[in-house]
Amino acid sequence: MQNNSNQKHVKNHWSLGLLESMNDPSSVYKETDKVVVIKDKYPKAKVHYLVLPRDNINSIYNLDKSHILLLEEFGKVFHDIQEEHSDLELKAGFHSIPSMQRMHMHIISKDMISACLKTKIHWNSFTTSFFLPYKDVLRSLKDNGHVEKISTEKHKTLMSTPLKCNQCEFVPKNMPDLKKHLLSH
DNA sequence: GTTCTAGAAC
DNA sequence: GTTCTAGAAC
16 A cells, blocks of 8 residues: 655644644643634743634635734733733734744744744744734734735745844854853843 | 754854 | 754655
């Protein structure tokens, strides 16, 4: 029998991982009628959650004005979680081009101190405009009725942005240097 | 999204 | 010689 070698079509493809986590009680942090909050499996900071809709919405580019109420619930969840972590400064937003299926909003602390933070792509996906703040996405939805995609060129440019500290003007020479520096804040 | 690892960078 | 980055993964 031929093995199922075409990975793209396998049921357990890595890009479906969030759907599994939503149904795994050990991953779920909190839930409401409309959303589920899970702990990021590879947190990139001291605090790192993902907020996902129960409805099958694949990405922010599938949103229209009918989803404004849903997005406002994302905002309430963010507010609640910030209050639960009053010792840390959190931010909420979406990746312009996510790798994982099912729309998800990151709630992440600004320290960026984590063993799972390893690559320039990790860094730039949270510290450049590749990270779309929650408030900007909600505003875009209210003003334009949709969220605008970024170009492949813009994506490439953002991912190759030189490393720079997100809390000061420090320019590290590489990732290990940056990680050491972050501990000093 | 991560893992692995070749070879670039130091 | 070691550290670090970046591209393939069938």
